[in-house]
Amino acid sequence: MTMKSIFFSMLAMIAMTPLTALAAEPWEAGGSLDACIEAMLKERPGIVTGWQQSGGGEAPPYVISVLNTEGNNAEAFCDPAKPTNFQFSNKVGLFRHSMYQRATFPETRARGVAPEVFAGPVRLTSMELSVGISGRPTYKYQMFLPSNHKATVEIDAVTGRLNKGQVN
Secondary structure (H helix, E strand, O other), X not given: OOHHHHHHHHHHHHHHOOHHHHOOOOOOOOOHHHHHHHHHHHHOOOEXXXXXXXXXXXXXXXXXXXXXXXXXXXXXXXXXXXXXXXXXXXXXXXXXXXXXXXXXXXXXXXXXHHHHHOOOOOEXXXXXXXXXXXXXXXXXXXXXXXXXXXXXXXXXXXXXXXXXXXXX
């Protein structure tokens, strides 16, 4: 085989690879987090108000919170290897679904933007969607930096702009 044919063969293999296989981290688009979110929203339609990594490995499990249209916010454990039979438990509090609907910037995009504030590969561990007193929704991400420091990033859930980033 010539070098040219090897190159084109490799290029063809890359082109045929499904996008889900390209997710290098579980929280990246097409990763195990998205598989859990998709499965949960099929069983309990609503708005994802938070997620937290609940273990390790290449496809870690997550605890995911979903707010339904009646204003009930409930969370359940999801193992991406078998994302079924969720046992939802209601969270205490008053939640207005219409306030959370204001979050028009996709969470998956905010999840991609949040780590860009810091140098080096970071590990996202959780997200919380909250609505401030002004009525403005915000995504708050917790992550670990390569130095093992914990960091927090807040992204405006309407515009996708960085509100705040800090190392704890």
